[in-house]
Amino acid sequence: MIIEKVLKPNVLYYPGCLKKFVYRNLKENYEKILREMEVKFIEVEEEVCCGSPVRNAGYFQQFRNLVRKNFEVFRKYNVGKIILSCPACYYTFSKEYSKVCREWKIECVHAIKMIWEGIRDGRLKIYRKGRGKVTYHDPCHLGRYSGIYEEPRMIIKALGYDLVEMEESRETSLCCGSGGGVGANYPILAREIAKERIEQAKKTRAKILVTSCPLCVFSLKKFSGIKTVEISELILSHVKVKKW
Amino acid sequence: MELSEILQKRKNSKRFFKKAYYTYISRRREILRDLDLNELKKTIRRIREDSIKNVFELKEKAVENLEKNGVKVFEAKDSKEALRILEKIIPEGELLVKSKSNVIKEIGFEERFYKRNKVVETDCGDFIVQICGESSSHPVTPALHIPLEKVVKAIRRRFRVRLKPEPEEIVSFVKNYIRRKIFEAKYGLTGANVITSDGFIVIIENEGNISLVSKIPNKHIIVASIDKIVKNLDDAILISKVLSFYGTGSKSTSYINIISSLSKTADLQKKIVYGVHGPEEVYLVLVDNGRSKIVNTDLEEILYCIGCGACLYSCPIYRQVFERYGKDYIGGIGVLKTFMIEGIEQTFNSGLYFCNLCGSCKEVCPVSLDVPEIVRKIREISVKSGYETKTNSEMVENVEIFGNPFGKSSKNGEVQEKLYCC
Structure with a gap:
């Protein structure tokens, strides 16, 4: 038993900075859902930013430093697998880390894939079916960068909603406006783009706009006329979880 | 100009753009539906890779073959030299008819020759325009953003002619x-x-203007960048077709002009006379x-671009600020070309940090040009x-000190005004 504990690599849940420091409720949502599925995971304090914004802004040396730091932290905790719920962190860990850190071999899974499997296999019970039209916004890092288009859609449908697509979706999805540092560097520009996306969402006559990235939520939530939610919020209003 | 001012000024353009965009998208979709798109993209990508990797050799051959046919070829290492060459060919004050060309714009022709x-x-x-x-x-x-009323007004002012704001009449x-x-x-x-x-x-x-401009005046001057050279006519025709699919959403342009020599005849006693109906x-x-x-x-990879402009239609930033994103070349790819031509300072000032890195351009691009990845590389140089x-x-400093991009205050869980992430 002790040997097993020492040798068996840990599974880590990495919520990402936005969920850890800003949208803490979203972090808790994913923790609740994962626990309900009886996924055993650890969380660590010492981990740092995945480096995505740093890399995107052109600070490659600083990015390599972050990769190194995280690698050391994960090694210390004997992490063999990371569960991620933020699209940019997921993309960066799964595609970019091995390019700058040769020893990087940690498996990365996106929580949405696990949640879809949980719903499909009945480990997550839907106690109340949703009704009405819902549309889904593909975050760039989850869709185009990582090729995950189906799972979030299957979840929305499984929850009982009528999924309607915007005129630009999947591979041709329109960015929420904040990506690439635009949200922070040129907020008025980001806002105009978000407005265009919201118009597309409203055109579908959906009552809820669902997305799966905390920054997209931040970007799109500022507008009235349609309710914008992160997918974990939608899931938790239909799936019962035990109190912890 | 401040960004807020640009956004305000371009509000009208957005309306016209949307109309043009939907027409273009539905036309393109129809054309591409019948094609094996993956195969086509792979072929075009291969042609572009091969031509750029062998550009010096191909250029040498092209120059040799064109000169054999009487075309006078000049090579210019930069804009200055290109303008000097043009000034030598074209006398001052002479009337000049010109067709659309990005490289002519690039070398600063308008500023000098207008x-x-x-x-x-x-x-x-x-x-x-x-x-x-x-x-x-x-x-x-190029005139996508100009309302018809404005066009009619400009014509009235300039030529004293009253027109109805209808495309046919204009x-x-x-x-x-x-x-x-x-x-x-001439x-x-x-x-x-x-x-x-x-x-x-x-x-x-x-439009047919190029057919006329390249044939009617006595002298035809062509300006092109070295990345335009490919191996043979098969490759050239395929690129022309793809330019049409992606550039305008049409199956083919009305005309494909192919020029290999001067206009000539040998009908009189086998003596070759140059300049019959075409240029001498x-x-x-x-x-x-x-x-x-x-x-x-x-x-x-920047040089793989064939210049169709499909990337712009899908670009979230271009849709807001149009030609203010980039410089002589527009959009994300325009920023990259600005770096290639003018270096980092100009690039920084023409929207290097505008790009959302969303990747929609790469998705539609016929050569799958990875603009976001090259933008990151140039941001690194910047x-x-x-x-x-x-x-x-500030963000990088926060990450280095606190391990997250928002800094210390974020610990209390309030939503930050500036959420630097993604």
Whole structure:
């Protein structure tokens, strides 16, 4: 038993900075859902930013430093697998880390894939079916960068909603406006783009706009006329979880 | 100009853009539906990779073959040299008819020659842009953003002619004016879409102005960048077709002009006489402007661009600020080309940090050009050269000190005003 504990690599849940420091409720949502599925995971304090914004802004040396730091932290905790719920962190860990850190071999899974499997296999019970039209916004890092288009859609449908697509979706999805540092560097520009996306969402006559990235939520939530939610919020209003 | 001002000014353009966009998208979708898109993209990508990797060899052959046929070829290492060559060919004050060309814009032709000579733009869109005193908002459809009322007003002011704000009436007036000028001019100036190493110059068009500009005046001058050279006519025709699919959403342009020599006849006693119905002299100015420098580097991919402009239609930033994103070349790819041509300072100032890195351009691009990845590389160069935004340096400092991009205050869980993430 002790040997097993020492040798068996840990599974880590990495919520990402936005969920850890800003949208803490979203972090808790994913923790609740994962626990309900009886996924055993650890969380660590010492981990740092995945480096995505740093890399995107052109600070490659600083990015390599972050990769190194995280690698050391994960090694210390004997992490063999990371569960991620933020699209940019997921993309960066799964595609970019091995390019700058040769020893990087940690498996990365996106929580949405696990949640879809949980719903499909009945480990997550839907106690109340949703009704009405819902549309889904593909975050760039989850869709185009990582090729995950189906799972979030299957979840929305499984929850009982009528999924309607915007005129630009999947591979041709329109960015929420904040990506690439635009949200922070040129907020008025980001806002105009978000407005265009919201118009597309409203055109579908959906009552809820669902997305799966905390920054997209931040970007799109500022507008009235349609309710914008992160997918974990939608899931938790239909799936019962035990109190912890 | 402040960003808020640009956004305000471009509000109207957005309406026109949307209309044009939907027409374009549905046309393109229809054309591409019947094609094996993956196969097509792979082929085009391969052609572009091969031509850039062998650009010096192909250029040598092209020059040799064209000169054999009487075309006078000049090579210009930069804009300055290109302008000097053009000034030698074209006498001051001479009437000059010109068709649309990005590289002619790139070398700063307008600034120099609009004053030095009488220059008439013969592309309908460019003509309108010119008389309205506007700037081109798209490489293929430059007058996309100008309302018809404004066009009619400009024509009334300039030519004292009253027109209804209807496309047919405007085109009819513009056509007659331009045609007169083409017959008057001794010098015709065009770009080229593709040049082949075996000596063909391919120029595509819909309006027919290029056919006239390249044939009616006595001297035809072609300006093209070295990355336009491919191996043979098969490759050139395929690129021309794809340019049409992606550039305008049409199956083919109305005309594909192929030029290999001067106009000539040997009908009288087998003596060759040059300049029958076409020009007596044909010049080709090949412009480098930073291109050779990036061949065989990790920026080489910039040169794979065929210039169709499909990336702009899907770009979230372009849709808001149009030609204010980039410089002589527009959009994310425009920013990259600005770096290639003018270096980091100009690039930083023409929207290097505008890109959302969303990747929608790469998705639609016929050569799958990875603009976001090259933008990151150039941002790295920018940072190393000391050009960074204040917001970014704050963010990096936060990450280094606190391990997250928001800094210390974020610990209390309040939503930050500036959420630097993604």
